[in-house]
Amino acid sequence: MTSSPETPLDGVVGAEPATHDGHGNHHHHQHHHRFHHTGGRLRHILRPDGRRVHVAGSPEESNHLRKTLSIAEKDDFDIVIHGSPEHIDALRHTHQSHSEQRQRLKEKHPEIAEEFERVIRELDELSRELHMVSSHAVQLDASFSKYGYSAHLRTKDSPTSSSATSMHSDSDMFDKEAWDAERNLGTTMRFYRKPIVRQYFHKGLLWRAREAQEVASYELFIDLFYVGIIAITGDTAAEHPTGESLLRFAITFIMGWKFWSDISLLISWFDCDDILRRCSVLFILICLLGFTTNMASAFEHTYTPLVAFYLAARLFVASSLLWYACTIPMVRASMIGNAIIIILPAALWIGSIHVEEPGRQALIWPALALDTFGSSLMILVQRPQVWGSHFPRAVAWAKSKFEFFPGANIEHRIERTGAFVTLVFGSCVLGLLYQSAVEFGINAFFGKAVMGLIQAFTYNWIYFEIDSFNLHTHAIRRSVWSALIWFSVHLPFIMSFVLSASALAVLVRAHDSPDSPLDSLYETFIPRSEEHIGPGLRWFYCGGTGIALLCMAVLAHTHVHKTIPNQRLLKSKRLLARIFVAIIIICLPLAHLNSLDLVGTVTGLLAFVLVVELVGASCAGENVLWDAKCKRNRANYEAQCAVRKEELEKSAREGTVVNVEEIARREGGEKGVVGTV
Template identity: 45%
Template sequence: MMPPRAITLSDGRQVHVAKDEDHLLRLQRTHTGDEFNFTVHGSTDHVSALNDSKKYHETLKDDLRKRHPDIFEEMERLQDQMDEISNDLHTLTEHDVHLEANFGKFGYSANLRTHLPSQRKHEKETSTTIRIWKRPVIRQYFHKGLLWRASENEEVASFELFVDLLYVGILAVIGDRSSEEPSAKAFMRFCITMIPSYKLWNDVGLMVSWFESDDVVQRVIILFILACLFGYTTNIFLSETITYTQMIAFYLTARLFTAAALVWGALLVPMVRATLYGNTIAIIIPSAIWIGSIYVEEPNKLALIWVAIFLDLALPSLLVMSMRGLPLIPKKWSEGLTKLFEFYPALNIEHKTERMGAFVSLVFGYSVVALLYQNTAEFGINAFLGKALLGLIQAYCFNTIYFDIDGSGHELHAIRRKVWSSFLWVNAHLLFVLGFTIAGAGLSKLVLAHDCQDTNVENLYITYEEKSFEAVEDALRWFYCGGLAAALLSMAGISLSHLHKDIYTQKISKKYRLAYRFAVCIVWLCLPAARDHLNSLHLISITTGMTISVVALEIYGTSCKGDDMFGAKKSCPYICDAELQKRESDGISLETAVDPEKNAEHPKGEYTLKDIYVDVQ
């Protein structure tokens, strides 16, 4: 057993340091007769030996400076530079919570720093119990072009998943009711009810991403917003009802309650007070227009509704542009805004993308669940099942495009790339949710249509038999095809917002792959015009086939020239040219490789996994 690292003294002796008394006795027994000096870590002898060794090495350093002054100064300069680089690496890896993993997935940012939340600098946690109330702390914020983010990883909270569970029902209700009587008015009302619910979901994610508290008060705030959202969903007005007032009342209650929470946060966290007050104003202005829409009759009501929706979506973006400095305003005003918004909160890129991915998964889940029906035939393989399976394949392909193609291989994520790309990424998701939800609602009705062969309505359970129909309405075709086109177009926008890694050996560049998506969208928008030649099975088959072609083109196009698309055709080789090493530690020996020079049976070269052995005794 080799002794630990030695300390060289001024008289030439070497002292080896044992970690404790037991280790010292074990080393003394092992090295009996050897000329080794031992001491215990942290003892007086250890400190004395270190001081003596320090003086000895300083003497050697001074002697080297006298004999080779030029070389010594050059080495000193290089050592200082290496120390600076080592400190930067330490900051980016140890102190800054493994930012190399963040850069690897979302792209490098030279303006990223981390901070330790002020409430935890001198706080010693003694319990993991959820507190009634904690003073909120900003997780991440911008200051003079630098992004300062909390040194702790932000994980998805359990109550955020609970919010998603509620949205499963919301998507089902809004989607199903919009497709009951498909028409232009039903589609318009679908958008009017879907966008505010999406806005409430975004508010919850924004508050959780901005403030670090995770106390009972925060959970009660989230619960209250969910209760309002629940009441909002039970009063959607997709048909001619008198529940519009109740629906807007629940929506405004949640929004104004959020505004009150932001004002409270501004009082507790004055550093970002201007931003929180600005977001409060961005909530109050459209809320006044929403209230006005209650007392106005159609069609003037619709004008106020769409103005309120536009302001709900546009004012937060305008506020962000003001924080970063508007390019078209006078310089004096721009400097004033910059000073006012010297600190402003930022979104955590990992949390935002994970939450958005979860919401997209909900949309995919709704479209698949909506395809389910009950069969009563003895052998239920028929056109009903065929259309449902085609819809399943279609949703699976969209899932692959979003997560595995557009969601990977980033040189820079849209949020980190530019302001315009961040806005495009956020708004494209809203278009995708609207498009794929309405397409899923239309697809659920097309599956039950008996306008093609092998669609006997008697094979359906009575509940679904009542929903089956023979003639597919034009509006339903537009719901399905137009929704799919909008969803694929928004995916192209999401992909365009990212800066993907540009590999010069790729078979097909990104711009040509996106051009094909645009062409597919145009074809889908033209399909409803061929209503006399395409039944429901033809319609679903064409859209599914073209979706598969998009995935196939992406897989082929993102591969590089010379790549084997079917993997290795023989066993995977491993390079083995290491020498035989034997390490002893507390009686355990490890043979990690084969010495090619000492063992002729294992020459240097390539080996399969079965040729390499690890012997643990």
């Protein structure tokens, strides 16, 4: 009589030799090792003579294991490093011993051994399938069926490759012919494809489509186009640095910002990669171009066409949302609500055309507030649990109406915003460029340009590397409020930085400081050089720089960073220093410095902030300049090649070396699986 063996969760590495007790019973001592999930490596090996071998992943782990195990196991063990000759030798000898024992069992009990191996193979296949894909007949409490979706949960674990193995191959899962055939297939672009929601919220969970969202080429085109436009708005304000210019700059900048945010939102919400989507984006860009051509004299002669192009783009977005409401019933309520929020301020914009200044401002700013914060209000309406603890009826109504609502893809939104900020930093550096007309042009003009470049590079360093380093939870993932703050603060951050950079470009060309001869500039730059710097330009430059630094402090505060033991300065103290420096920069115009001293002082203060961040984030007792344990003399490199599992097993048994050149010549390129060299 035979019985099916149990399939253990932990695999058996080796079995100790059988021993006899005084009653003649046989005892087999088995040692189990622990696996990680798919692709885990062996932690222990039991030699045929009963000696245990522990496998360490690195020399540091080997030393730690030796200290720990010397107390528990005395000296009856060996420690080898994964991939070392000792490790391979132990595996080879243990494998050979088990193979010989298996052969003896086959010779002694051939039928039982064959049946036993067949059952084990089937159990392994079933266990692998259960681990990879598990379908649970769990009925959700949501009514997915009314929208044509399955109402069952299904979880799937994608296999991950282990970095511990030298090469990975699975002849059962890799079909070379099918892979080559699929690789040669192409796709076509249709004029219209039914849109699908990329991700949506339901019952407090974010449900995502399987398709990964990548940044499309036309999205980068939009960023480049828009960055050029906002530079024009900043240059126009810096030419006449007055309060009225600042007011007009804020209005036109916020209106232009809505073009970019509307396009980003539509792309992030819906997947409809077709010709019609690109034509829609092109129409919005045409409206943006028409809007830009009417910015300079908008408040004298061209206000009507400015608003007309703006409303054309906004109402087109509203009509798109209503179309999505018809084609995707699941998010219909949310789309109608967002469309209404766009249509309501349109009435104020139309009314502002028929009102003269200064009464026009009473209609412009409420319309701008609705356009800017309307989407945030809609997010709060769709999430009544955030605000509705004292309004149960409102909560019940919101939950019934907004059972499903789309959500922005977090990774895509972060990547798009980061790319846009990078382009803003880079484009503002263009204003620092001037042309010299002398052989040796190292003077005050060049010094101010260099310091302006240092300022832009410092902002980029702090935003992307310091505030995003050791990030535990991004503001978007942290909570609704932190996400709304992160979204909203980017507008004043970019707006103030653009204004500051435009004013800095004028300061660089100014010849009000020593060692700045006017004739050293190229002839086209001489008329653009200022002899005296007015207070308005100083306030534009210092106010924009300080407010941008304050906004960066707020953005950093919305994130949750990892805790570092023995840190010299905590995050709160470093941000407090950043706020103090920002206040000092904002007040610098009161000192009445010339352009060279002003730019130099601001550069020094920003450099101080950078040093505080770098030194304060380090640990006490460590060398700030150099890490002696960085191990930069080691690196792992990978190459792709198609190699069968049988070849690797044969090479491991015989102790031969796989001929990589032969494999590459046989396959003719990067195909198959990954091999780590």
